[in-house]
Amino acid sequence: MQNRLLDALAEDDLRLIGPHLAQIDLERGRLLYDPGDPIDTVYFPHDGVISLMTLMENGAAIESATIGCEGALGLMAAVAPRQSLSRAIVQTPTRASRISAERLHEAWEKSAHLKHLVDSHNEALFGHAIQSVACNALHSVEARFCRWLLTCHDRISTDTVALTQEFLADMLGVQRTTVTAVARALQEKGAIRYRRGVVDIIDRSVLEQLACECYGVIRDTYERLLPEG
Amino acid sequence: MQNRLLDALAEDDLRLIGPHLAQIDLERGRLLYDPGDPIDTVYFPHDGVISLMTLMENGAAIESATIGCEGALGLMAAVAPRQSLSRAIVQTPTRASRISAERLHEAWEKSAHLKHLVDSHNEALFGHAIQSVACNALHSVEARFCRWLLTCHDRISTDTVALTQEFLADMLGVQRTTVTAVARALQEKGAIRYRRGVVDIIDRSVLEQLACECYGVIRDTYERLLPEG
DNA sequence: GCCTTAGTGTCGTCTACTCGACAATCTTTG
DNA sequence: CAAAGATTGTCGAGTAGACGACACTAAGGC
Numbered sequence: 001m002q003n004r005l006l007d008a009l010a011e012d013d014l015r016l017i018g019p020h021l022a023q024i025d026l027e028r029g030r031l032l033y034d035p036g037d038p039i040d041t042v043y044f045p046h047d048g049v050i051s052l053m054t055l056m057e058n059g060a061a062i063e064s065a066t067i068g069c070e071g072a073l074g075l076m077a078a079v080a081p082r083q084s085l086s087r088a089i090v091q092t093p094t095r096a097s098r099i100s101a102e103r104l105h106e107a108w109e110k111s112a113h114l115k116h117l118v119d120s121h122n123e124a125l126f127g128h129a130i131q132s133v134a135c136n137a138l139h140s141v142e143a144r145f146c147r148w149l150l151t152c153h154d155r156i157s158t159d160t161v162a163l164t165q166e167f168l169a170d171m172l173g174v175q176r177t178t179v180t181a182v183a184r185a186l187q188e189k190g191a192i193r194y195r196r197g198v199v200d201i202i203d204r205s206v207l208e209q210l211a212c213e214c215y216g217v218i219r220d221t222y223e224r225l226l227p228e229g
Numbered sequence: 230m231q232n233r234l235l236d237a238l239a240e241d242d243l244r245l246i247g248p249h250l251a252q253i254d255l256e257r258g259r260l261l262y263d264p265g266d267p268i269d270t271v272y273f274p275h276d277g278v279i280s281l282m283t284l285m286e287n288g289a290a291i292e293s294a295t296i297g298c299e300g301a302l303g304l305m306a307a308v309a310p311r312q313s314l315s316r317a318i319v320q321t322p323t324r325a326s327r328i329s330a331e332r333l334h335e336a337w338e339k340s341a342h343l344k345h346l347v348d349s350h351n352e353a354l355f356g357h358a359i360q361s362v363a364c365n366a367l368h369s370v371e372a373r374f375c376r377w378l379l380t381c382h383d384r385i386s387t388d389t390v391a392l393t394q395e396f397l398a399d400m401l402g403v404q405r406t407t408v409t410a411v412a413r414a415l416q417e418k419g420a421i422r423y424r425r426g427v428v429d430i431i432d433r434s435v436l437e438q439l440a441c442e443c444y445g446v447i448r449d450t451y452e453r454l455l456p457e458g
Numbered sequence: 459g460c461c462t463t464a465g466t467g468t469c470g471t472c473t474a475c476t477c478g479a480c481a482a483t484c485t486t487t488g
Numbered sequence: 489c490a491a492a493g494a495t496t497g498t499c500g501a502g503t504a505g506a507c508g509a510c511a512c513t514a515a516g517g518c
Contacts, residue, residue: 054359054363056367060367062363062367064358065359079348082352116309119305126351126354126358127314129355130281130314130315131283131293133292133358133365134291134293134365137365137402140475164495165495166495173363173367174366174475175475175477176495177476177477178474180496180498183496196484197495197496221314369504393464393466394465405466406468406505409468413467425466425514426465426466
């Protein structure tokens with residue numbers, strides 16, 4: 001698996017940023033940014049999921065978007081120095097390329113192609129967000145749970161996701177007991193298997209049936225806006 | 230009232246786009262864009278509110294963000310040709326300046342200041358969206374109702390908003406009967422007065438107390454990212 | 459004046475989810 | 489091995505909001 005933005009770069013562009021890219025392994029749970037943090041590093045995940053979470057005053061943290069191999073974390077900072085708007089946390093163990101925001105900005109100034117990529121990505125991410133706005137207002141926890149699993153599955157190379165129900169409850173902004181009930185229902189339907197802290201995806205097609213349309217809408221937005229589906 | 234983005238332009242920039250700006254009055258309910266429409270015109274509201282609505286397969290349309298004098302509709306198209314991701318509909322009678330996306334793009338290419346403005350605005354709009362994601366998952370209809378009214382009130386020059394409960398129910402993604410109940414509660418608390426198709430804002434401070442934190446968070450994001458609070 | 463229609467009020471049923479509490483089970487550590 | 493901690497299962501009461509049905513009322517057209 002590779003990062004689709006990096007893959008789309010022409011040779012010229014790669015020469016610009018390649019030397020400044022470093023491979024890194026990010027462990028699950030690692031905190032990359034909190035709201036207000038200056039974005040000094042941009043991450044291009046190859047395999048794994050990074051969650052953008054909105055923090056509330058009462059300490060609640062709910063996921064507002066995800067970043068995987070289709071995108072990058074902190075890409076807005078390629079254009080100009082930026083502070084993070086949300087918490088960015090590593091959801092599953094992630095291999096990524098990282099680059100300093102400054103170096104990326106320098107390359108961005110020189111490459112029209114890179115500018116276009118950054119722009120398309122930001123647009124797709126915005127599309128992701130507004131679909132989630134609607135989804136969270138209208139759809140059941142089960143549908144959103146399935147959407148979340150599918151989105152995650154698309155961005156990792158295994159059928160196994162390590163996460164606790166407690167954590168997933170935070171992601172979805174619901175009670176843990178609700179997650180427990182939904183997880184059991186999905187297990188009975190043969191979609192997943194739940195072990196302590198681990199979800200195994202058994203049958204994607206069941207998940208796709210139970211997920212809301214938002215899964216497809218968001219995926220299609222990325223396909224349309226980003227190169228080489 | 231003036232559009233804050235246009236106000237922030239230096240003389241040089243105004244010379245670039247000024248000749249191509251046209252004043253326009255947009256009547257309530259007017260449909261400006263649907264998903265997939267090419268964005269050929271950019272609107273800078275002076276007084277009034279434009280809603281971005283996400284459409285669902287079943288016909289539901291829920292608001293994902295609002296545009297007023299602090300921003301512009303279709304501004305992503307200043308960078309490169311774009312299709313609308315959502316429906317854009319005129320919420321309250323709106324005076325606006327409009328410009329063709331092409332002309333704006335030409336100016337954008339020449340003005341670093343304009344580029345920066347576009348960029349900041351898109352960032353703030355993204356912040357608006359991700360806060361709404363969280364809000365819709367976590368907060369009560371009453372709190373969201375109040376947030377909506379306050380956001381709207383900030384963007385118009387009167388204390389009167391013309392809208393039906395039916396329409397507001399769509400905005401918030403809830404049943405009309407729920408809106409009726411909440412509206413009555415707010416009226417009893419002295420925050421608003423509800424006449425047939427019209428909301429009068431009586432006491433902002435009550436609304437502010439009942440609204441969720443998201444109102445302030447979103448407003449502050451715009452203040453921080455856009456010039457001259 | 460009347461009729462039509464859009465907008466609102468109200469009521470009852472139903473469901474999904476909240477919220478708190480506690481037991482059961484697995485995992486790690488000393 | 490025992491103890492401590494983390495994770496999950498379960499139960500029950502409570503509530504916000506969905507949903508459908510219908511009556512009522514203001515406003516505009518004729």
